[in-house]
Amino acid sequence: MSASESSRQFLLTVSMGKRLIADALAADEAVLRAAKEHCLVVIMGSTNAQIAAALAEKLSLPFSPQGFHRGLQLGPARAVEHPAPQSADFIVRAGELLRDKTVFDIADTLGKDDLILKGANAVHLKTQSAGVLIGSPVGGTMMPILQAAVGRRTRLIHPVGLEKRVERPIGELAALASRSNDGKGLRLLQSCGEVFTELDAIEALFSLRAYLLAAGGVCGAEGSVLLTLSGSEENLLRAERYFRSIQDTPSFSL
Template identity: 40%
Template sequence: MKQFLITPAAGKRLIAKALVKHGTINKALESGTVVIIAGTTNGYIAEEILSKIDQIDDFSRKKFFRGIVLPPGGPVTSSGRISDESCFPGDVVIKDGVWQKGLTIFDVVNDLKEGDTILKGVNAINYSNGQAAIYIGDPLGGTIGASLQAVVGRRIRLILPVGLEKRVFADLNHLALKLNIPGVSGPRLLPVTGEIFTEIEAIKELTGSEAELVAGGGVSGAEGSIWLAVSGSEEQINSAEKLIKSISSEKPFEF
């Protein structure tokens, strides 16, 4: 067993590199539709997938979001999030291996069919309980509201890429009941069912080794970092060490 420190930015890159290898996504890329809904983690995923299919030109992570959380004192809304859709490029919609530039989940949701895949970032996970939840600022339910029509109605696969920095400890259904009642300020919370994909799943996908969260935190750029204890064969641990070293210098997200 060996322990590794992973920053939030490195974690996003790690998750992205692993999802490029994901069997469900690759099958949909060959014959079907993959929708990568805009978000900071999903920006890394879009970057990796578009690079794989040689269509990375004209893509940038810098505006690939509908709302982001910034430190106190920045230009945020009353909900604590900044919303900036100027120059928004759309979600990344890939149909039969071709990026359909400028489209969003709202443009294609009615055409999605079984075998297609949606990737949507989340704001909270209770990893032990296998729960994930999304902050809702849109009174119509936002992109997850549209996505669930296809996920529940037509069995579209929903993958939820999320860094372990977003871990919470309470039952997310219980938290949603608290946050969604009349009179509460701030965004609402929607628990969703899908395939939760964290740094732990990424290491398993790419190296075959097992990872466990054992500590977290830091300063001077290591804030939000996680310590993972990785176990497996000597070959698997060496592979994990090489992998994590390759992404360890990933710079924090900027827009």
């Protein structure tokens, strides 16, 4: 840190982190260009529900985050009754919402100018790689996504919260998941997509460097991260005002 820079600590809850990532991506020129001029695909997920809501507001499109998810990791022995999930991803082509469509319907039409946002279940910060849990015997949404991303160079971004960080490289963990002796449990797929965490969102929105200092807490701070932000005092004040404005962001609910 140079003599002209300042630093400050901020605590982000999981819900604040999702909101931060959503606001940063909804302000990103490449994301907006894909939605307005090409095709943007936001795959159903808890973080992506926030992203789709932010984009829908910016693009004046209808959207409800209720039920915008596929598989969910719930607490142990927790029985939850909830409405059926939505049946469509949030897909915008040339500014128009493609209603009742999923990535399975349009993957074959995606190309290098298009963009896919797909959440992740694991992130390895050192290698900037993401892993996606696979429960489907045919690979779930990642199969058509990889066909587009690998086969036709469609840009793929994984918005993922820091609470999903893992210690070992994703490829190593994927191999462990595949070696289950009883043949049960989820698999883990290492993706070729880009990682976008709260650290990236802070740099994009406020031109600040963010470092993970500590994590965890209780009474609503479970899964939270304590970050140190470094940069100009002006940008730190902007970040502080923003974090104050989102501190009451509600937790994900069904």
